[in-house]
Amino acid sequence: MKNNFDDFKIGDMSPKWERVTGPMEWNRFAAANDEFYLVHMDDQVAIDAENPEGMFGMGQMRFSYIHNAIRDWLGDEIEVKQVSCRYTAINQKNDTLSTTLKVIEKITNEKDEKILKLEVDVMRQDGTSTTPGFALVKL
Amino acid sequence: MNKDDIDKAVDALDKAKGEWYRERISFPVDFSDIRRWAIGVYWPEIPPNIFVDENYAKKTKWGKIIAPREFNPFAWPVKANESNGGLDIGLIPHLRSMAGGTNDVYGVQIHIGDVIVERSRVSEYKLTKTRLGQTLFVINESEWINQDKELVRTRFSTGVRY
Numbered sequence: 001m002k003n004n005f006d007d008f009k010i011g012d013m014s015p016k017w018e019r020v021t022g023p024m025e026w027n028r029f030a031a032a033n034d035e036f037y038l039v040h041m042d043d044q045v046a047i048d049a050e051n052p053e054g055m056f057g058m059g060q061m062r063f064s065y066i067h068n069a070i071r072d073w074l075g076d077e078i079e080v081k082q083v084s085c086r087y088t089a090i091n092q093k094n095d096t097l098s099t100t101l102k103v104i105e106k107i108t109n110e111k112d113e114k115i116l117k118l119e120v121d122v123m124r125q126d127g128t129s130t131t132p133g134f135a136l137v138k139l
Numbered sequence: 140m141n142k143d144d145i146d147k148a149v150d151a152l153d154k155a156k157g158e159w160y161r162e163r164i165s166f167p168v169d170f171s172d173i174r175r176w177a178i179g180v181y182w183p184e185i186p187p188n189i190f191v192d193e194n195y196a197k198k199t200k201w202g203k204i205i206a207p208r209e210f211n212p213f214a215w216p217v218k219a220n221e222s223n224g225g226l227d228i229g230l231i232p233h234l235r236s237m238a239g240g241t242n243d244v245y246g247v248q249i250h251i252g253d254v255i256v257e258r259s260r261v262s263e264y265k266l267t268k269t270r271l272g273q274t275l276f277v278i279n280e281s282e283w284i285n286q287d288k289e290l291v292r293t294r295f296s297t298g299v300r301y
Contacts, residue, residue, distance in 0.1 A: 025182050032179035034214035049235075059238040060209075064180040067209050076189040077200045080208045084242035086297075133240075 003075045005106065005114035005139050014101035014118075017069035021057055022094045029061045051090065059087035062097065062122040062131045069099035070118070070137060078137050085120060085133025096125040104134070114139045144234060145273055148300065149266060152277065156261045165212040165255040172214070173206045173251065180207065206249035213257065239276060239297035246290035254286045262295060271301040 002008070019025065026040055035058060038045040043054030063085060070080060091097055105117035115138050122131040170193075177186035188195035189205060196204045206212075249255070262280035266273065277298045283291040 028179040028182050032176040032214065033211050034216075060241070061180070063241050064207070064209050067207060068180060071187060071207075076187060079248075080245055082242070082244045083208075084240070086240040087238050 001073070001075050003078060003139050005116075008103050008106065008116060010103055010106065012103040014069060014073040014099075017065065017072060017099040018096060019065065020094060020096050021061070021091065023055070026055075026057055026061065029058060029064070033058075033060065035060065051092075053092045055093065057091040057093075057095070057097075059090075059131065062087070062091065062099075065097060065099045065122055066101075066120045066131065066133075066135065069101055069120075070135060073101060074116075074137060074139065078139055081115065081136040081138055083120070083133065083135045085131045087131060089124070089128050089130040091122075091124060091130055097130075098123045098125075101135070107136075145266065145275075148234065148275055149264075152261055152264045152275075156264070159258045159260045162256065162258045163213065163216075165253075165257070168206065168210075168212050168249055168251055168253045168255075170204065170251050172212070173204060173210065173249075176207055176210050201248065201250075204251055208245055208248075209243065210249055212249065212253070212255045234275070234300040236301075237299050239299040241297075242295040244293045244295075246292060247285065249285070249291060253291075255283045255291060256285075257281055257283050269301070271299075273301070275300040 030036055030040065039049050039051070040055055040058055046053075046055040063083070066083060066085065067080065071078070099120070099122050102119040103116055104119045107115040107117060109115060115136055118135045118137060120131070120133050120135050121129050123129055174191050177190035181187075189199060189201070190207060191204075193204055196202070259279055259281040262278040264275060264277040266275050268274065277300060279296050279298065281294045281296070283293070285291050
């Protein structure tokens with residue numbers, strides 16, 4: 001695992017962080033986050049809410065996957081300063097979600113902190129972008 | 140949504156905009172809260188030791204267990220209706236909603252025993268026409284401060300109401 005600022009260059013990509021998700025994963029997240037919305041629990045409710053494939057995953061869980069990917073790539077002693085993303089598509093039952101991170105800027109701030117700006121996203125297996133955004137990470 | 144709903148929603152948002160309107164206090168963060176969160180978001184893989192192994196965490200620069208950055212210390216209030224910090228839910232009834240985005244700016248880490256105070260307000264809103272028809276984008280701002288008066292997190296969450 002590399003986390004020396006000088007070792008990174010613009011365009012560096014993280015290893016792919018991947019999960020297949022469905023009710024087993026969603027229920028565990030719901031229990032931790034106290035997030036019990038029926039569109040994530042009941043096929044018919046989700047169909048009535050205009051998702052023909054039934055219940056679907058949580059955007060907030062994909063947000064956690066971005067954090068997981070950052071930590072697994074850069075280590076336990078980094079400090080995530082900001083994560084910003086949009087939920088542009090939903091993830092369906094048993095989708096394979098892949099989180100990708102790309103270094104788009106290297107910043108040394110006024111406190112001489114070394115910060116990577118990362119482009120972030122969680123993609124479905126068909127290449128659909130679901131959670132595009134950016135993160136600022138102090139090494 | 141119909142015009143009445145729009146008018147009511149915009150009126151409520153105009154009145155609420157910029158005013159801190161809700162404050163709540165978390166229970167002290169427990170080791171098991173952090174452990175369960177970490178297991179939940181890493182399932183079916185084993186979560187990192189920094190969240191679940193006190194001996195490992197002692198050897199890091201943190202010196203103790205940290206919570207995942209996106210951890211929610213407000214889960215499982217005794218009164219279920221206090222579980223949702225999304226303040227626009229109450230301001231804009233009768234509309235369908237979905238999450239539009241999350242923008243977190245982080246301060247200090249959360250550790251076991253921390254007590255977090257949250258306050259929330261409508262940061263801004265925009266009414267525009269989308270493929271869903273007339274659509275409201277409401278940005279809620281929620282601020283977390285710990286028992287030492289340190290900023291833990293500021294979250295700007297975008298709610299889409301239509």
